[in-house]
Amino acid sequence: MKSGTRIGVKDIAKMTNVSIATVDRVLHNRPGVALATEKKIKAIIKKYDYRPNILARTLASRKVIRLAILIPAVSKETTYWQAPLDGIGQAEAEVRQFGVTIEKYFFDLNDKQSFVRQTKRILKSKTDGVLMAPHFEGDAEVFSEQLTEQKIPFVYINSDVPGQNSLSYIGPNLYRSGFLGGQLADFISKETSTCLIVHISKTPDSYYHLLEKEKGFRAYFKDRKKGRILKSDIQRTDYASIKKELTAVLKAQRVDLIFVTNSRVFYVARFLEEAGISNIRLIGFDLIDKNISGLESGRIDFIISQKPREQAYRGVMALYNKLIKGEPVEQQVFMPIDILTKENYRFYEG
Amino acid sequence: MKSGTRIGVKDIAKMTNVSIATVDRVLHNRPGVALATEKKIKAIIKKYDYRPNILARTLASRKVIRLAILIPAVSKETTYWQAPLDGIGQAEAEVRQFGVTIEKYFFDLNDKQSFVRQTKRILKSKTDGVLMAPHFEGDAEVFSEQLTEQKIPFVYINSDVPGQNSLSYIGPNLYRSGFLGGQLADFISKETSTCLIVHISKTPDSYYHLLEKEKGFRAYFKDRKKGRILKSDIQRTDYASIKKELTAVLKAQRVDLIFVTNSRVFYVARFLEEAGISNIRLIGFDLIDKNISGLESGRIDFIISQKPREQAYRGVMALYNKLIKGEPVEQQVFMPIDILTKENYRFYEG
């Protein structure tokens, strides 16, 4: 045994008078080792705190690990999912040399069936791990159960499905991000101001997320506000409908600040622009291109963002750590809640 | 040659009718290869876009790369440097398996000579790369020149020394962070408010940095403000002196917001607390423990932070990419400028 440095399989074999093949067997919990031998070897492993050399292991076992990614396609409607895609690319570059390959499956945010179709393809593809955005909760549940049954680890990003035994959830804490929205609103409005919460969404599947943000926002203002908090639920995502609804609301009452619970805040910015309203403050989510324009023009004051790129990056790495390094991974990772303005968004790395 | 997969040295050797030793020679630009042979081999490398297997390379060459880190010691006065230290630890864990070892050298922020002493030790230690916080600009320049002469790559974090040929600078854009400070001040004060810029520093070495932030802050308000912008230069860092100075300033004029250009904003928070002043807004830098208390108590409104942990992490990785992977690294990386409040600092990963 070399002094100072770590021990290897050869050292363990020598110290226990067995071959390295046998050492390898107990290292991987493979059957076919006498209990006494196994105990001896395990004792040495423990005593010297043996850690396998991942480089050598990867090189020798030409095993390739296949990961499947199931996320929404980037669409004209929203470019949000470009960021996670970039994060996956970055992770891929780092883990490729360790024999990890990644297959991407995309679904249409407006088409539940496309999600289901892709889950079936993944199940057929014999994959070792899955990273998914469980957008359609019910279907994601079914899929998760199938994966659990086949002992395929999976991690959620962007939104969580509680109760499933995912390896990890990596994404926002919606309630806290709404709460922060409340604080930001408080910073830029008076105690007596009227705030309007706007949900813009036609899919009931993600509506729950918006409600969580609303809850957080309202919670911040509990016992703190003299002004009113209004709410508007817009169930269509075309500009004409949004315009109509906002026009009606603003005609009925004075509003000082609008809090849009998702990335569609740019519609509201456009509306304010067109209507020539400049005294309403605006806060929304996600640094997509159209929202950057809103920051630039000064229509949008704050964008709250939760590192979409990094969510996906870390999701892949979680799978890698579990599958290749056998390391434990955190069951729940809440991403930082980033505050972006006209003056710092340029440096943002998401 | 295996189809579909990448080629290796063996394939190149076969295709060019030489031994793998010769291929290895040209791969590493080692002398002793006939020009014709070299050309043939290079052509194949290019044609098939050969990429060496880093795992195999690291495993076979038991070469170890030694990195030296030169940063301020964590002191009672400021725990700021704990974060970079953590980042270095994280990077170390990732690159250790690739044969990188890291030696840390600490200097005293109040003792120029301690910096110089450590640079001498590093020079003697035969290191392959250096990561440093060039706090004492003049001495850092001397050191940088010595490193350049010995062809030892070095990267700066936290502050830059222009004109030296560092491999990379990874840190804040001071001017832009001051500019953002202006915008935040604008968000939480009236157009007619009076802002007070406070520098608290006794070392002239870092004073330049504070001035950059001041410049940015003032630039934001150019053509935008009706109120006055005052400035107070406190050249001592004990609380008594700070208290005295602030008392004098606030007696002389009304102030609505204070912008402290470094991490010592907690002193001002303490002063406002003790003086029972609750109508002055407060913005400062760096998420050290004492500033967290200030956020919690509500005395501090915003903390601006520039990922101190990540700066160091990326600094180490830049050296690793250069030295091990031979990849090019970006010459200048400005970190994101993060906005932290009472409601989001808990999720911050710096």
Next chain:
DNA sequence: CTGAAAGCGCTTACAG
């Protein structure tokens, strides 16, 4: 239940 041997894709002396 166990071990000897080949091999992963490189690098490193050493010999010629």
Next chain:
DNA sequence: CTGAAAGCGCTTACAG
């Protein structure tokens, strides 16, 4: 200027 061989620390058949 060039090549054969051993070895890095593991894993993988295969043989017994």
